[in-house]
Amino acid sequence: MADLAARPPLLRVARSRLRLRSGRAGAVAAGLVLLVAVAGSLLAPLVWPLDQSAVALDQTRLAPSWAHLAGTDDLGRDVAHRAVYGLRVSLLVGAVAALVATVLGGVVGGIAGTLGGRVDRILMRIVDTIAAMPHLLLGIFIVAMLRPSLGAVIASVGLTHWLSTARIVRSELLSLRTRPFVDAAISGGAGRLRVLTRHLLPHVLPRLALATTLMIPHAVWHETALSFLGLGLPPHLASLGNMINDGQGSLLTGAWWASLAPGAVIVVVTLAIAVLAARWRDRLDPRIRAELHL
Amino acid sequence: MTSAQHLLADEVSVSYGRQVVLDDVTVRIGRGETVGLRGPSGCGKSTLVRVLALLHRPDQGRVSIDGTPVDAVRYAVPVALRTRVAALFQSPRAAADPRLSLTDLIAEPLRATRTPESAVRERVAELADLVGLTADLRSRRPHAVSDGQLQRACLARALVHRPDYLLCDEATAMLDASTQAHVAAVIRDYQRTQQAGVLVITHDQTLLARWSDRIVDLASTAGARS
Numbered sequence: 001m002a003d004l005a006a007r008p009p010l011l012r013v014a015r016s017r018l019r020l021r022s023g024r025a026g027a028v029a030a031g032l033v034l035l036v037a038v039a040g041s042l043l044a045p046l047v048w049p050l051d052q053s054a055v056a057l058d059q060t061r062l063a064p065s066w067a068h069l070a071g072t073d074d075l076g077r078d079v080a081h082r083a084v085y086g087l088r089v090s091l092l093v094g095a096v097a098a099l100v101a102t103v104l105g106g107v108v109g110g111i112a113g114t115l116g117g118r119v120d121r122i123l124m125r126i127v128d129t130i131a132a133m134p135h136l137l138l139g140i141f142i143v144a145m146l147r148p149s150l151g152a153v154i155a156s157v158g159l160t161h162w163l164s165t166a167r168i169v170r171s172e173l174l175s176l177r178t179r180p181f182v183d184a185a186i187s188g189g190a191g192r193l194r195v196l197t198r199h200l201l202p203h204v205l206p207r208l209a210l211a212t213t214l215m216i217p218h219a220v221w222h223e224t225a226l227s228f229l230g231l232g233l234p235p236h237l238a239s240l241g242n243m244i245n246d247g248q249g250s251l252l253t254g255a256w257w258a259s260l261a262p263g264a265v266i267v268v269v270t271l272a273i274a275v276l277a278a279r280w281r282d283r284l285d286p287r288i289r290a291e292l293h294l
Numbered sequence: 295m296t297s298a299q300h301l302l303a304d305e306v307s308v309s310y311g312r313q314v315v316l317d318d319v320t321v322r323i324g325r326g327e328t329v330g331l332r333g334p335s336g337c338g339k340s341t342l343v344r345v346l347a348l349l350h351r352p353d354q355g356r357v358s359i360d361g362t363p364v365d366a367v368r369y370a371v372p373v374a375l376r377t378r379v380a381a382l383f384q385s386p387r388a389a390a391d392p393r394l395s396l397t398d399l400i401a402e403p404l405r406a407t408r409t410p411e412s413a414v415r416e417r418v419a420e421l422a423d424l425v426g427l428t429a430d431l432r433s434r435r436p437h438a439v440s441d442g443q444l445q446r447a448c449l450a451r452a453l454v455h456r457p458d459y460l461l462c463d464e465a466t467a468m469l470d471a472s473t474q475a476h477v478a479a480v481i482r483d484y485q486r487t488q489q490a491g492v493l494v495i496t497h498d499q500t501l502l503a504r505w506s507d508r509i510v511d512l513a514s515t516a517g518a519r520s
Contacts (some may be wrong), residue, residue: 185389189407202393
């Protein structure tokens, strides 16, 4: 497989997940993690409010203790507290960006796959052209044009991640269109609309939903990467990327905990989403299910 | 104008790019007759079925049903005309939407043509009995049944609109001997009772000889012209 490296990341992720057959226990654990993460980030402003710009210069670089579960950073801010707010931002960006990418990719791929011919060729060459650029670089370019804000980060991630979705939807539609069961439906008297709604979309939608779910962890990573590079949210706002970036300096002075909590949170939460998505995919697709039972 | 009772492919030619698949082929399938189609692999038998089923537009020549020429293909063919010709393909797995239960699979053409649900249920039950699908099998989806069981469901689906012409493209090739015999018997019965025209393609020479009233050799049909 010489072209493995050239594949868009999402496809690679999806492919590697094929081998990740999560059992029920794993899915339950992942579900609990995700439940805690989502509930925590939704309820945080009510139960544990944070003043984003507050500093405590008499409490800098305190090691983890009962008072500060994950220690404090260079400016005396509680790492665990800020990590909760960082996760809040990351999940929001991840979910909204994945949704933006799915809608955009679904529409472009849907048009290309349904109409085919010249429209398909033009749209897919545009996709290829954009895909030829490193998408992190393109994302940086997009945030650089806008002011650093939540919207800019969402736009940057969403606008660079719809390509693989467009390809998935298009190829799925094109291969479905020529399947004998579509011929059989036409012979049986089905019209264009019925074939589309009854035989094509039901096959594509689960894959699209799955692609979205698999994209959320990826989008979270991207938000983190942009913030880590100093291009995401303004530095005083807690985001996982900002925190890991800030923590770099502390590492040199021995305060290893400043990056640990945000790093651990992102790994655990994205893994939980990926495990759930893999389980969902296994349960959803009759073809894969049939293969698993063999 | 005489009312010709046949499905006719008249001087049909099809090529994919440079490759000529069908060259000036004429095949006539009369009502109440079973025509066997013979020819080496790759001589265009399956393409001919797709042309006759109004699924592929020939480059030249035309298809006519009972004397009425049909120039449209696929969605453009009026539904009343489309449902008069049904095709049964070699691989039932490819011809069945994997999402639908066997019952829904058989019912789909009726629902597509807005048949009342009570009539749909009645007809589906009748056909499932005819092809020998037990009640237990009917609620299963394609991945949970065998090729033979699935092909029976596809046969039931093909007959659901009571087509005047039935095209069987290697329809029994993937089946075990007893299923093969049963499917052939169902088609034979249908052909007799409905006075339907049947086209049979199979590599099994004995089956072909026993089954068909006359045999057309596709290689010689095309060769005679070139």
